Amino acid sequence: MSMFGVAAIENGETVTIEQRADPKSFLGLSLKNGLLNLVTLTLYRFWGKTEVRRRLWNSIHINGEPLEYTGRGIELFLGFVLAAAVVGLPFLSIFFAAQFLGPALAGVAMLLLYVLLGFLIGFGRFTAFRYLASRTVWRGLRFHMEGSASAYGLRFLGYVALSVISFGWFWPAAQRRLSGALWDSLRFGDRKFRYDIQRARSHEPVYVAYIATSFLTGLAYAVFAVVLVLLLPGFGEQTAEPSLADIAKVYLALLLAAPLFAIAVAPYQAASLRTVVAGIQLQQVRGQIDVKWRSMAWLYISNLLLVTLSLGFLMPFVQARTSRFLLDRVRTPGEANLVDVRQAPQGPRTGEGLADAFGLAPI
Known part of the structure; x- marks a missing residue:
């Protein structure tokens, strides 16, 4: 027993996580x-994403x-094709069929x-997490995931309805429970994570x-509306097709308001991240993040x-610096037996097609 009354883990070891590569090393890959992606009309993105993950x-x-990433670009490509077809x-x-139905049937x-x-x-979020874990x-x-x-x-779906x-x-509680369900299903070999x-x-x-x-989000929307009206007097009353200049002004208003939206969502995103990480546990190792x-x-x-x-070229660099930002703030007190771990079963054969289609894949 330890001095705090927690039984010692046989062959226990502390866990430290760090990102050693400088995000700037991802500039060439970006x-x-x-x-x-330009030359192949974005078709290369499946292989490009795989290379980013492998290096990260x-x-x-x-x-x-x-860590080692064993996923392949062809798996992501086949997963996307399968999701598109099925x-x-x-x-x-x-x-499109709903467009030809009556109002009542179209509404249904x-x-x-x-x-x-x-x-x-929800299905795609789970399969994306499962694919990343298995690779x-x-x-x-x-x-792997169970x-x-x-x-x-x-x-x-039920949590969205309640929200x-x-x-x-209800959404903050829903997000915590949904994240908890993912981490509760995660395994390292035969070692179970618990949420x-x-x-x-x-x-x-x-x-x-x-x-x-x-x-703050409501305030940001109000500022965006004011900026839009100042740039486009009579916005919303025009009946003619908007000109390229009008469209450019809308994007300019969005660009000016974007930092306000970033500031607005930050308090909740930081708190949500802290509460989710606090629930993660592997034997006596518990998660903490100071963000x-x-x-x-x-x-x-x-x-x-x-x-x-x-123009999107620096996305791999952004992903690497975001990972560095988060891992520099993670702490994992406690011990876990990571010595005599048994191998996990094979994962799915294809990648996260639905997650790619809906933009749910985290990296």
Whole structure:
């Protein structure tokens, strides 16, 4: 027993996580991926994303040993094609068919489409997390996920419905529970992660930050509306097609308001991140992250500027600096037995097609 009354873990070791590569080393890869995406009309993005992940994983060291990413670009490509064929085409067919129905039937069809969309977003989020876990190796041992993507999709749909009914008030609790369900399903070999939702709840008063973000977001929208009216007098009353100059002014208004939106969402995003990480546990190892809303806001604003000014070319660099920002603030007190871990089963054969289609893949 330790002095705090917690039983010692046999063969236990502390866990330290660090990103050793300088994000600037991703600048060349950013240029390469950007140019190849242009030449191939974005088809290269599956292989480009794989290379970014491979280099980023290799830069992350746990107890001095790097992660390894074993995914392949062809898996991501086939996953996307499969998702487009199985989900995308039927979805679009129903959407266009609804245009020829009466108002009542069209309304029912659109409602069913939104329900299906909510389920698919949850389903895709789970499968994306599962794919990344199955392609992540440390000390020669795979991570993997247990649980059902369909069950997670239904849970996501139910939580979205509760959030709509509660006018958004349930959403912070929903996000914490949904993140907890993912981490509760994660395994390293035969070692189970656990999500302590009670600790997550008690660790962070997330609703205070949620209220602040709601107020600041409303203020940001008001500023955006004022700027838009100043740039385009009579906006919303015009009946003619907007000119290129008018469209440019709308984008200018968005660009001017974007930093305000970044500042507005930062309090809640930082608090949400702290509460989610606080619930993650592997044996006696618990997660902690010390991220403040001001630093989160600056990260969002600077990333937005980098991506916008580079026309998206610097996305790999942005992903690397974001990873560095987060891992520099992560702490993992406690011990876990990571010695006699058994190998995990093989993961899915294709990549996160739905997540790519909906833009849900984290990296």
